[in-house]
Amino acid sequence: xxxxxxxxxxxxxxxxxxxxxxxxxxxxxxxxxxxxxxxxxxxxxxxxxxxxxxxxxxxxxxxxxxxxxxxxxxxxxxxxxxxxxxxxxxxxxxxxxxxxxxxxxxxxxxxxxxxxxxxxxxxxxxxxxxxxxxxxxxxxxxxxxxxxxxxxxxxxxxxxxxxxxxxxxxxxxxxxxxxxxxxxxxxxxxxxxxxxxxxxxxxxxxxxxxxxxxxxxxxxxxxxxxxxxxxxxxxxxxxxxxxxxxxxxxxxxxxxxxxxxxxxxxxxxxxxxxxxxxxxxxxxxxxxxxxxxxxxxxxxxxxxxxxxxxxxxxxxxxxxxxxxxxxxxxxxxxxxxxxxxxxxxxxxxxxxxxxxxxxxxxxxxxxxxxxxxx
Numbered sequence: 001x002x003x004x005x006x007x008x009x010x011x012x013x014x015x016x017x018x019x020x021x022x023x024x025x026x027x028x029x030x031x032x033x034x035x036x037x038x039x040x041x042x043x044x045x046x047x048x049x050x051x052x053x054x055x056x057x058x059x060x061x062x063x064x065x066x067x068x069x070x071x072x073x074x075x076x077x078x079x080x081x082x083x084x085x086x087x088x089x090x091x092x093x094x095x096x097x098x099x100x101x102x103x104x105x106x107x108x109x110x111x112x113x114x115x116x117x118x119x120x121x122x123x124x125x126x127x128x129x130x131x132x133x134x135x136x137x138x139x140x141x142x143x144x145x146x147x148x149x150x151x152x153x154x155x156x157x158x159x160x161x162x163x164x165x166x167x168x169x170x171x172x173x174x175x176x177x178x179x180x181x182x183x184x185x186x187x188x189x190x191x192x193x194x195x196x197x198x199x200x201x202x203x204x205x206x207x208x209x210x211x212x213x214x215x216x217x218x219x220x221x222x223x224x225x226x227x228x229x230x231x232x233x234x235x236x237x238x239x240x241x242x243x244x245x246x247x248x249x250x251x252x253x254x255x256x257x258x259x260x261x262x263x264x265x266x267x268x269x270x271x272x273x274x275x276x277x278x279x280x281x282x283x284x285x286x287x288x289x290x291x292x293x294x295x296x297x298x299x300x301x302x303x304x305x306x307x308x309x310x311x312x313x314x315x316x317x318x319x320x321x322x323x324x325x326x327x328x329x330x331x332x333x334x335x336x337x338x339x340x341x342x343x344x345x346x347x348x349x350x351x352x353x354x355x356x357x358x359x360x361x362x363x364x365x366x367x368x369x370x371x372x373x374x
Contacts, residue, residue: 007139008119008201009053011044012106014061015195016128019165019246022367023347028060030127031067032251033330033348035258036296036311038276039070040127040245044196046274049077051135053123055084057113059106061091076275089113103219104211111208114201122204126195130254131242132272133196138236142198147234149203151177151224152196154238160187165246167193167220169235177233180225193220194238241266252345252365255311255328259294281314289320305335313348326362344368 013030023032030041041058048056056079060067067088073079074086089110091100100106103124107114114122121142123135133152142150153169163184169191170179197219199207207223216222224233241263243254257263268274281300286292291306300315305322313331318324321338333350335341341352343360347370352358356374360366368374 006118006120007053007055008114008117008122009048009056010107010110010114010122010124011041011048011056011058012103012124012126013041013058013064013067015103015126016165016245019128020248020251022248022345022369023251024063026063026370027066028062028064028127029245030058031064031070032127032245033313034130035255036298036313038274039067040130041067041071042274042276043130044125044127044133045071045077045079047131047133047135047272048123048125049079049275050272051133051139053135054079054081055087055117055119057087057089057110059089059110061100061106064088064090070277072277076277087113100217102217102221104208104222105217107204107208107219108212111205114205114208117201119201122199122201124197124199128245129194129196129242130245130267131194131238131240132267132269132274133238134240134272138196139198141236142234145175145234146232148199148231149223149233150198150236151233152194152236152238153191154194154242155189156192156244157189158187158192160185162244162246162250163187163190166190166244167195167224169193171235175235177224177228177235180220180228182220182225191235191237192244194242194244248345248365248367249363252328252362256309256326256362258296258311259309279314287320290318305337328365347372350374 013028017024017029032040079086163186168181169177172178245251284297284301287304290303293308295307296311298314301312302317304320305318308325310324310327312329315332316329317334319337322335324341327344329346331348333346335352336354338355340357344358344366346368349371350368351373
Protein backbone atom coordinates (compact mmCIF):
# COMPACT_ATOMS: atom_id res chain seq x y z
CA UNK A 1 0.00 0.00 0.00
CA UNK A 2 1.09 3.57 -0.47
CA UNK A 3 -0.57 6.90 0.14
CA UNK A 4 0.36 10.00 -1.76
CA UNK A 5 3.63 11.42 -0.51
CA UNK A 6 1.98 14.73 0.46
CA UNK A 7 0.72 13.47 3.83
CA UNK A 8 2.23 14.30 7.21
CA UNK A 9 1.70 11.92 10.10
CA UNK A 10 1.51 13.28 13.66
CA UNK A 11 1.59 10.88 16.62
CA UNK A 12 0.82 12.18 20.11
CA UNK A 13 2.88 10.05 22.48
CA UNK A 14 1.72 11.48 25.82
CA UNK A 15 -2.05 11.66 25.39
CA UNK A 16 -4.31 9.59 27.74
CA UNK A 17 -1.55 8.85 30.26
CA UNK A 18 -3.98 9.40 33.12
CA UNK A 19 -5.75 6.20 32.05
CA UNK A 20 -2.87 4.00 33.28
CA UNK A 21 -0.79 6.14 35.67
CA UNK A 22 0.81 2.99 37.08
CA UNK A 23 2.60 2.42 33.76
CA UNK A 24 3.07 6.01 32.60
CA UNK A 25 4.67 7.47 35.73
CA UNK A 26 8.11 7.06 34.14
CA UNK A 27 7.27 6.77 30.45
CA UNK A 28 4.92 8.04 27.76
CA UNK A 29 1.80 6.18 26.69
CA UNK A 30 3.62 5.53 23.42
CA UNK A 31 6.45 3.68 25.17
CA UNK A 32 4.25 1.43 27.35
CA UNK A 33 5.22 -2.20 26.72
CA UNK A 34 2.68 -4.49 25.08
CA UNK A 35 2.33 -8.04 23.83
CA UNK A 36 5.74 -9.44 24.79
CA UNK A 37 8.00 -7.34 22.56
CA UNK A 38 6.18 -4.21 21.39
CA UNK A 39 5.53 -0.67 22.56
CA UNK A 40 2.17 1.05 22.11
CA UNK A 41 3.57 3.46 19.52
CA UNK A 42 4.63 0.54 17.30
CA UNK A 43 1.06 -0.08 16.15
CA UNK A 44 0.23 3.39 14.85
CA UNK A 45 3.74 4.03 13.52
CA UNK A 46 3.79 0.69 11.68
CA UNK A 47 0.38 1.47 10.18
CA UNK A 48 1.76 4.74 8.81
CA UNK A 49 4.81 2.96 7.40
CA UNK A 50 2.65 0.30 5.76
CA UNK A 51 0.50 3.02 4.18
CA UNK A 52 3.45 4.92 2.74
CA UNK A 53 3.38 7.91 5.12
CA UNK A 54 7.09 8.71 5.03
CA UNK A 55 7.15 11.89 7.12
CA UNK A 56 6.06 11.50 10.76
CA UNK A 57 6.37 13.79 13.75
CA UNK A 58 6.10 12.28 17.24
CA UNK A 59 4.80 14.91 19.66
CA UNK A 60 6.11 14.42 23.20
CA UNK A 61 5.57 16.17 26.50
CA UNK A 62 7.40 14.53 29.40
CA UNK A 63 9.08 11.26 30.46
CA UNK A 64 10.10 10.61 26.86
CA UNK A 65 13.62 9.22 27.37
CA UNK A 66 12.50 5.59 26.93
CA UNK A 67 10.56 6.63 23.82
CA UNK A 68 13.69 8.21 22.33
CA UNK A 69 15.67 5.06 23.11
CA UNK A 70 13.03 2.90 21.45
CA UNK A 71 12.53 4.92 18.28
CA UNK A 72 16.14 5.92 17.66
CA UNK A 73 16.54 7.01 14.07
CA UNK A 74 13.37 5.19 13.01
CA UNK A 75 15.31 2.59 11.03
CA UNK A 76 13.08 -0.33 12.00
CA UNK A 77 10.07 1.52 10.55
CA UNK A 78 11.95 2.58 7.40
CA UNK A 79 11.94 6.17 8.67
CA UNK A 80 15.69 6.85 8.65
CA UNK A 81 15.59 9.22 5.68
CA UNK A 82 17.31 12.38 4.51
CA UNK A 83 14.00 13.80 3.31
CA UNK A 84 10.97 13.30 5.52
CA UNK A 85 11.45 10.44 7.95
CA UNK A 86 10.89 10.41 11.71
CA UNK A 87 11.04 13.58 13.81
CA UNK A 88 10.90 13.67 17.62
CA UNK A 89 9.15 16.86 18.71
CA UNK A 90 9.67 17.78 22.37
CA UNK A 91 7.54 20.43 24.14
CA UNK A 92 8.39 24.10 23.74
CA UNK A 93 9.23 23.62 20.04
CA UNK A 94 7.64 27.03 19.55
CA UNK A 95 9.31 29.69 21.69
CA UNK A 96 5.95 31.32 22.45
CA UNK A 97 4.29 28.07 23.58
CA UNK A 98 4.25 26.49 27.03
CA UNK A 99 3.62 23.00 28.36
CA UNK A 100 0.47 22.00 26.52
CA UNK A 101 -2.82 20.98 28.14
CA UNK A 102 -4.46 19.43 25.08
CA UNK A 103 -4.09 18.59 21.41
CA UNK A 104 -4.67 22.14 20.13
CA UNK A 105 -1.94 23.60 22.35
CA UNK A 106 0.37 20.73 21.38
CA UNK A 107 -0.24 21.54 17.71
CA UNK A 108 0.45 25.21 18.34
CA UNK A 109 3.79 24.22 19.84
CA UNK A 110 4.83 22.50 16.59
CA UNK A 111 3.44 25.01 14.08
CA UNK A 112 6.88 25.66 12.60
CA UNK A 113 7.33 21.94 11.92
CA UNK A 114 3.89 21.67 10.28
CA UNK A 115 4.48 24.78 8.15
CA UNK A 116 7.84 23.43 6.96
CA UNK A 117 6.27 20.22 5.71
CA UNK A 118 5.32 20.02 2.03
CA UNK A 119 2.27 17.93 2.95
CA UNK A 120 -1.24 18.88 1.85
CA UNK A 121 -2.93 16.66 4.44
CA UNK A 122 -2.27 15.65 8.03
CA UNK A 123 -3.12 12.38 9.79
CA UNK A 124 -3.20 12.68 13.59
CA UNK A 125 -3.20 9.64 15.87
CA UNK A 126 -2.64 8.79 19.53
CA UNK A 127 -1.03 5.72 21.11
CA UNK A 128 -3.87 4.35 23.24
CA UNK A 129 -5.30 1.97 20.63
CA UNK A 130 -3.84 -1.43 19.70
CA UNK A 131 -4.82 -2.12 16.10
CA UNK A 132 -3.69 -2.05 12.49
CA UNK A 133 -5.05 1.03 10.71
CA UNK A 134 -5.52 1.13 6.95
CA UNK A 135 -4.67 4.77 6.34
CA UNK A 136 -5.06 4.27 2.58
CA UNK A 137 -8.75 3.51 3.00
CA UNK A 138 -9.23 6.26 5.60
CA UNK A 139 -7.59 8.87 3.36
CA UNK A 140 -9.55 7.76 0.29
CA UNK A 141 -12.80 8.04 2.25
CA UNK A 142 -11.81 11.52 3.44
CA UNK A 143 -11.20 12.78 -0.10
CA UNK A 144 -14.30 11.14 -1.60
CA UNK A 145 -16.64 12.44 1.10
CA UNK A 146 -15.43 16.02 0.81
CA UNK A 147 -15.00 16.10 4.58
CA UNK A 148 -13.32 18.91 6.46
CA UNK A 149 -12.29 16.37 9.08
CA UNK A 150 -12.54 12.59 9.04
CA UNK A 151 -12.76 11.00 12.49
CA UNK A 152 -12.13 7.28 12.90
CA UNK A 153 -14.42 5.34 15.22
CA UNK A 154 -15.40 1.76 16.01
CA UNK A 155 -18.47 0.07 17.43
CA UNK A 156 -17.75 -1.22 20.91
CA UNK A 157 -19.47 -2.07 24.17
CA UNK A 158 -18.30 0.32 26.88
CA UNK A 159 -18.84 0.10 30.59
CA UNK A 160 -19.13 3.26 32.69
CA UNK A 161 -15.40 3.36 33.46
CA UNK A 162 -14.31 2.96 29.83
CA UNK A 163 -16.88 5.49 28.59
CA UNK A 164 -15.66 8.03 31.15
CA UNK A 165 -12.25 7.92 29.42
CA UNK A 166 -13.54 7.94 25.84
CA UNK A 167 -15.24 10.20 23.33
CA UNK A 168 -18.42 8.90 21.71
CA UNK A 169 -19.82 9.99 18.34
CA UNK A 170 -23.34 10.29 17.08
CA UNK A 171 -23.38 9.35 13.38
CA UNK A 172 -26.25 10.19 11.01
CA UNK A 173 -27.41 8.06 8.08
CA UNK A 174 -24.95 9.79 5.73
CA UNK A 175 -22.00 8.97 7.98
CA UNK A 176 -21.60 12.52 9.30
CA UNK A 177 -20.74 13.12 12.94
CA UNK A 178 -23.70 15.03 14.38
CA UNK A 179 -22.95 14.74 18.08
CA UNK A 180 -19.79 14.37 20.17
CA UNK A 181 -19.95 13.26 23.80
CA UNK A 182 -16.75 13.73 25.79
CA UNK A 183 -16.19 11.30 28.67
CA UNK A 184 -19.92 10.51 28.94
CA UNK A 185 -21.56 8.66 31.83
CA UNK A 186 -23.10 5.97 29.64
CA UNK A 187 -22.69 2.27 28.94
CA UNK A 188 -23.54 -0.13 26.15
CA UNK A 189 -22.70 -0.26 22.45
CA UNK A 190 -21.32 3.06 21.21
CA UNK A 191 -19.44 4.69 18.36
CA UNK A 192 -16.20 5.10 20.29
CA UNK A 193 -13.60 7.53 18.92
CA UNK A 194 -10.21 5.99 18.17
CA UNK A 195 -8.44 9.36 18.33
CA UNK A 196 -7.38 9.31 14.68
CA UNK A 197 -8.20 12.20 12.36
CA UNK A 198 -7.51 13.29 8.77
CA UNK A 199 -7.56 17.00 7.91
CA UNK A 200 -6.07 19.29 5.28
CA UNK A 201 -2.97 21.15 6.36
CA UNK A 202 -4.54 24.49 5.39
CA UNK A 203 -7.60 23.95 7.58
CA UNK A 204 -5.48 22.62 10.43
CA UNK A 205 -3.28 25.73 10.43
CA UNK A 206 -6.39 27.92 10.51
CA UNK A 207 -7.81 25.95 13.44
CA UNK A 208 -4.50 26.16 15.33
CA UNK A 209 -4.24 29.92 14.81
CA UNK A 210 -7.84 30.56 15.87
CA UNK A 211 -7.49 28.28 18.88
CA UNK A 212 -4.35 30.07 20.06
CA UNK A 213 -6.02 33.48 19.77
CA UNK A 214 -9.02 32.31 21.82
CA UNK A 215 -7.10 30.33 24.41
CA UNK A 216 -8.58 27.00 23.35
CA UNK A 217 -6.54 23.87 24.03
CA UNK A 218 -8.86 20.88 23.49
CA UNK A 219 -9.35 19.69 19.90
CA UNK A 220 -12.17 17.34 20.93
CA UNK A 221 -14.12 19.98 22.87
CA UNK A 222 -13.42 23.18 20.90
CA UNK A 223 -13.49 21.68 17.38
CA UNK A 224 -15.22 18.31 17.26
CA UNK A 225 -17.91 19.11 19.82
CA UNK A 226 -18.44 22.88 19.69
CA UNK A 227 -18.11 23.24 15.91
CA UNK A 228 -19.67 19.96 14.88
CA UNK A 229 -22.40 21.74 12.92
CA UNK A 230 -19.99 24.17 11.27
CA UNK A 231 -17.41 21.69 9.97
CA UNK A 232 -18.26 18.71 7.83
CA UNK A 233 -16.92 15.99 10.14
CA UNK A 234 -17.33 12.54 8.61
CA UNK A 235 -17.00 9.33 10.57
CA UNK A 236 -14.94 6.42 9.28
CA UNK A 237 -15.88 3.07 10.80
CA UNK A 238 -12.85 0.94 11.68
CA UNK A 239 -13.79 -2.74 11.36
CA UNK A 240 -10.41 -4.33 12.12
CA UNK A 241 -9.54 -5.91 15.46
CA UNK A 242 -8.73 -3.31 18.11
CA UNK A 243 -8.43 -2.74 21.82
CA UNK A 244 -8.47 0.66 23.52
CA UNK A 245 -6.50 1.19 26.72
CA UNK A 246 -8.62 3.08 29.26
CA UNK A 247 -7.43 1.54 32.56
CA UNK A 248 -4.95 -0.93 34.02
CA UNK A 249 -7.66 -3.60 33.67
CA UNK A 250 -8.19 -2.95 29.95
CA UNK A 251 -4.41 -3.00 29.54
CA UNK A 252 -4.32 -6.39 31.25
CA UNK A 253 -7.30 -7.69 29.24
CA UNK A 254 -5.86 -6.43 25.93
CA UNK A 255 -2.61 -8.27 26.56
CA UNK A 256 -4.36 -11.45 27.69
CA UNK A 257 -6.52 -11.36 24.55
CA UNK A 258 -3.38 -12.01 22.49
CA UNK A 259 -3.20 -15.50 23.97
CA UNK A 260 -6.02 -16.32 21.55
CA UNK A 261 -4.67 -17.46 18.18
CA UNK A 262 -7.69 -15.94 16.47
CA UNK A 263 -7.04 -12.52 17.99
CA UNK A 264 -3.35 -12.62 17.06
CA UNK A 265 -4.25 -13.41 13.46
CA UNK A 266 -6.66 -10.46 13.38
CA UNK A 267 -4.11 -8.03 14.81
CA UNK A 268 -0.87 -9.18 13.17
CA UNK A 269 -1.82 -9.14 9.49
CA UNK A 270 0.52 -10.46 6.80
CA UNK A 271 -0.24 -7.39 4.71
CA UNK A 272 0.35 -4.96 7.60
CA UNK A 273 3.23 -6.17 9.77
CA UNK A 274 3.92 -4.52 13.12
CA UNK A 275 7.52 -3.36 13.41
CA UNK A 276 9.49 -2.76 16.60
CA UNK A 277 13.03 -2.14 17.78
CA UNK A 278 15.24 -5.16 17.21
CA UNK A 279 17.42 -6.38 20.06
CA UNK A 280 20.20 -8.95 19.81
CA UNK A 281 18.76 -11.31 22.41
CA UNK A 282 19.36 -15.06 22.27
CA UNK A 283 16.34 -17.35 21.79
CA UNK A 284 14.26 -18.21 24.85
CA UNK A 285 15.74 -21.05 26.90
CA UNK A 286 13.55 -23.79 28.39
CA UNK A 287 15.31 -25.92 31.00
CA UNK A 288 14.67 -29.61 31.50
CA UNK A 289 11.46 -29.95 33.50
CA UNK A 290 10.10 -26.53 32.51
CA UNK A 291 6.42 -26.37 31.63
CA UNK A 292 4.88 -23.71 29.39
CA UNK A 293 1.26 -23.66 28.25
CA UNK A 294 -0.71 -21.10 26.23
CA UNK A 295 1.79 -18.32 26.78
CA UNK A 296 3.81 -15.76 24.82
CA UNK A 297 7.49 -16.02 25.72
CA UNK A 298 9.83 -13.46 24.15
CA UNK A 299 13.45 -13.97 23.18
CA UNK A 300 16.03 -13.86 25.94
CA UNK A 301 13.74 -15.47 28.54
CA UNK A 302 14.96 -18.34 30.72
CA UNK A 303 12.22 -20.68 31.98
CA UNK A 304 13.02 -23.32 34.59
CA UNK A 305 9.64 -23.41 36.34
CA UNK A 306 6.04 -23.40 35.05
CA UNK A 307 4.32 -20.69 32.99
CA UNK A 308 0.61 -20.81 32.12
CA UNK A 309 -1.62 -18.33 30.30
CA UNK A 310 0.93 -15.53 30.62
CA UNK A 311 3.00 -13.05 28.62
CA UNK A 312 6.73 -12.78 29.29
CA UNK A 313 8.76 -9.96 27.79
CA UNK A 314 12.40 -10.10 26.75
CA UNK A 315 14.88 -11.29 29.35
CA UNK A 316 12.35 -12.44 31.96
CA UNK A 317 13.42 -15.35 34.17
CA UNK A 318 11.32 -17.92 36.03
CA UNK A 319 13.37 -20.09 38.40
CA UNK A 320 12.83 -23.74 39.27
CA UNK A 321 9.79 -24.52 41.41
CA UNK A 322 8.00 -21.26 40.55
CA UNK A 323 4.57 -21.07 38.91
CA UNK A 324 3.50 -18.05 36.87
CA UNK A 325 -0.07 -17.92 35.58
CA UNK A 326 -2.45 -15.31 34.18
CA UNK A 327 0.30 -12.70 34.43
CA UNK A 328 2.23 -10.09 32.44
CA UNK A 329 5.94 -10.25 33.26
CA UNK A 330 7.86 -7.38 31.73
CA UNK A 331 11.42 -7.10 30.53
CA UNK A 332 14.28 -8.38 32.74
CA UNK A 333 12.02 -9.37 35.64
CA UNK A 334 13.48 -12.17 37.77
CA UNK A 335 11.17 -14.56 39.63
CA UNK A 336 13.23 -16.64 42.04
CA UNK A 337 12.63 -20.18 43.26
CA UNK A 338 9.35 -21.59 44.61
CA UNK A 339 7.20 -18.53 43.96
CA UNK A 340 3.53 -18.49 42.98
CA UNK A 341 2.54 -15.55 40.76
CA UNK A 342 -1.11 -15.26 39.69
CA UNK A 343 -2.80 -12.31 37.92
CA UNK A 344 0.17 -9.99 38.39
CA UNK A 345 1.68 -7.27 36.19
CA UNK A 346 5.35 -6.67 36.87
CA UNK A 347 7.04 -3.67 35.32
CA UNK A 348 10.64 -3.83 34.04
CA UNK A 349 13.50 -5.21 36.15
CA UNK A 350 11.39 -6.41 39.09
CA UNK A 351 13.06 -8.95 41.39
CA UNK A 352 10.90 -11.36 43.39
CA UNK A 353 12.82 -13.36 45.98
CA UNK A 354 12.37 -17.03 46.90
CA UNK A 355 9.07 -18.37 48.17
CA UNK A 356 6.87 -15.36 47.55
CA UNK A 357 3.13 -15.76 46.80
CA UNK A 358 1.46 -12.92 44.89
CA UNK A 359 -2.18 -13.40 43.92
CA UNK A 360 -4.48 -10.92 42.24
CA UNK A 361 -7.50 -11.53 40.02
CA UNK A 362 -8.47 -10.88 36.43
CA UNK A 363 -10.65 -7.97 37.62
CA UNK A 364 -7.96 -6.53 39.91
CA UNK A 365 -4.49 -7.60 38.77
CA UNK A 366 -1.64 -6.71 41.11
CA UNK A 367 0.83 -4.19 39.66
CA UNK A 368 4.47 -4.11 40.79
CA UNK A 369 6.45 -1.01 39.84
CA UNK A 370 9.63 -0.77 37.80
CA UNK A 371 12.75 -1.97 39.59
CA UNK A 372 10.89 -3.11 42.72
CA UNK A 373 12.36 -5.85 44.90
CA UNK A 374 10.00 -8.14 46.80
